[in-house]
Amino acid sequence: MTQQQPKPSSIDWLTLVIYFVFVTAGLLCIYASVYKETHPDIFDTSQNYGRQLVWIGISVFIGLLILLVDEKFFYAFAYPIYGLTIIMLIAVLALGTTVKGSSSWIEIGGFRMQPAEFAKFGTALAIAKFLSGYNVKFTDKKIQYVSAFLILLPMAIILMQNETGSALVFASLIFVLYREGLPGYFLFIGFMVAVFGVLALLVPNIYLVIAIAILAGMFMIMIRRNRQNVLIVIGAGLLMMVFVSSVDYAFENILQPHQRSRINVLLGKEVDLKGAGYNVQQSKIAIGSGGLMGKGFLEGTQNKFRFVPEQSTDFIFCTIGEEYGFIGSVTFIILYMLLLWRILYLAERQRYKFNRIYGYAVAGILFFHFAINIGMTLGLLPVIGIPLPFFSYGGSALLSFTILLFIFIRLDSNRLNELRGAFE
């Protein structure tokens, strides 16, 4: 078989453009969040932004390499890659360097990296390969157990490294399982209850009722409007509204005051200046002070003067919120949604099951990072330290997200060749 190089026209340029926009914007945000008048040079590798620039270079280079690799490689080497990342994870447990209480780092030639980041695409590849196997049906109990094992193994090791956030990310592969046959209500009900339960304590109920109504409306548009479906959507919406209203009641009347207080601090409603409440409070102040238009590049005082801890890594969204305001934040969210939609769209048009499953895994992982990270920054979710893909400072994360995404771009770029091959 001849090496099949992707033609420029067969690469999904929209995905690629969003990737570059994100990486560039991320670099500017990191620059803004650690900016000092004394170190204005963006190429200064003694600073986070300088190092991030180097990592962007490395990531783009490896991304290009991936585009040149034979697409069969990923299918063929899915299990070895998975195995390698598992070995690295175990190695970290033994040899790892502890950074900020998490022992998930490994030093290789002066570079520190987090194998947990690479385990994400390793696991995505393995699960795609496993479920795309000939005659594999997800309804099979054995298949379900093996799938669960493939996901839970890296998760467990990472949990042992004290990296709760990274471990949770693997839960996002439930989206893949759902696509491949896991009953949908599992996913849906659990997710909705969790999200709206938390929101009910934070946001005035009226907003939630509106949100539920909008959501129900969207389903109405998307689903086939037969009588049964319409009734399900309306019923679910109403149930959700009742649930949202009852959470507040339960919270105020059933819990003891000190229990309420703890939850409030966790939710950022009560300010606990010494603990995690400080981060969230400062994060909300930074974002809230951005207003509609934002303060402008390098004008964010909360960022510049280090009020938000972990500004360039987990709380990078504060910089967007403060310097680019509501418009910038919403633009970012819409762009992110566009990327996710594009990945799902591309996944569904794949001829190979492997490609499709991998695409869903990519979308799931990216969404999970987005939801947890922004939710935390906005004070809607507890502080769980996971990076915002393509934005947060950190070489391992950037490189692993790049590889994750570019493997999918490579797989997708072969779609036309497949067709051509089929008809030639």
Add this chain to the structure above:
Amino acid sequence: MDNQIKRYILFGIFCAVAIIYIIRLAVLQLMDDTYLRSAQQNVLQEQTIYPARGLVYDRNGELLVYNDAIYDLIVIPEQVKNLDTSEFCRVLGITKEGFLQRFEKIKRGVGYAPYRPSVFEKQLTIPTYAAFQEKLYDFQGFYVEVRTDRKYRHSNAAHIMGYIGEVTDREIEKSEGYYRMGDFIGISGVERAYEEVLRGKKGVRYILVDSKNRTQGRYKDGQFDTPAVAGQNITLSIDQKLQALGEQLMMNKVGSIVAIEPGSGELLALVSSPTYDPNLFIGRERGNNYMRLLKDPSKPLFNRPLAAPYPPGSIFKVIMALVGQQEKVLYPSTSYGCAGGYHMGGLTVGCHPHPAPLPLRGAVAVSCNAYFCNVYRTVIDNNAYPNAEAAYKKWYDHISSFGIGKKLGVDIFGEGKGFLPPSTYYDKVYGRYRWKASTTISLAIGQGELGITPLQMANATAIVANKGYYVTPHIVKTINGKPNPNPEYQNKHHTTVDTAYFDVVIDGMQDVIERGTGRIAAIPGIVICGKTGTAQNPHGKDHSVFFAFAPRDNPKIAIAVLVENSGFGATWAAPIASLMIEQYLTGKHDTRTYLLDRMLKANLIHKNDSTATQTVQY
């Protein structure tokens, strides 16, 4: 379910989360501006620039009050690192327990935050400050803030100066944002009355700080900063030398001296005895000293000349003489006999032996009780009025126009009204229309219910000196070189008695000094007009009272002296007044050493304790 549909369901979930986040963003960024304000509070540190408080001079330009730097030790708890506690305690001169206590106290304070500066120790002594300054680098998280406190160059005039202290919560509230916790404010005397003049205007500097409270530069290059404006300097009308002499003369005596420049109403001296050192009210011991002075049975904090009412005694006869003439019931030639006192029915007001009968001038000179009882009777029983009540009301108005029975409006706090009984007072005691001249006869000689403050006595003296008017007595002559802006301190208040009636009374007062009861006050070469008084005191020995003005033509000083429980006016009050007049007019007070010595050595309160000093020196 169709697998294609799942894509939409998944994406629906993604979008639901995205929409929730957008709503949240809208709440944070568009609907709630508390975050914007919090952000400003985060980074903008408003630093107060304290202005220098205005200086205070005496009428001759001698500096009385200035500012002195004080050093507060400030701590930012979060920044305290690697502290050698024992060394720190040694330098500061505190114990380990004291160290921990201070930290506990700071933590319990209002608005405490580990990243905010808190006062660790107030007002370090200069040696401690010096020692500390050398070691500052070893004590991370601590620094010294410089503020100013008052310093009084002389240890007198405490009641005039007043003092400053930290503002109370109520004052902070009342000031609508001017004062902050720990600011100084004038609490009494000139410091309080002229607080707004003296304090100046605080400046503000906006500093950008980072999360560790480290300075990151000026906010917008300081375009919103305002500089501090120093307080205005004040020149008192007080003559420091005269004031000092007055306090010296009043040592070991209880009483007051008030000296006024008659033409301008400027107070030249205002002595309240016993007194205290104003420097007791600065520094770390302020609170303790205050408590001690407050508990002192001799009441050094009480501002007697302004607040304490006394029966004026014989000096009131001068006013009676004027009112009688104005009411046309008394003429310079009017004579009354004196058979050892005033007798009317069963009532007798005694008098001392003197030639009789006398005309008005002579009656003033010898201070004849019978004479002025007759004057009072003719005023109250005057047929021009339908009844005694109407006549008394007229009399009341006359007396009142001399500034008696009301607050004059002096510019420092603590002034009392004294007491001039209105007709309704007697209505209450005797019933309406059931009292007459004889019932209230003791008013004629300045006794009875009358209560007059030494300030009112001095003011009445100034009225006689001015022949019919006074300018409200005041203590601040100029503010920043310009005359006191209060128009009250320029206006002349005319009495109801015409100028023409004053000469004969003044003649009598001159006689008092030249051949009457006040001969001891005479100074060669200066024409003094005065009047002695011996105010009967129901609670003990009589008060020695004297008032005078000099020189007779174009008077420069009007003075009232009252020495409590010390006997005749001529014994103590008159010599003291005489020495004061001499000091003010000639700049000397030691020409009559025998008199000076006798006054200085006299101890009228500590009878068995010759070492006691009057000025409280803790």
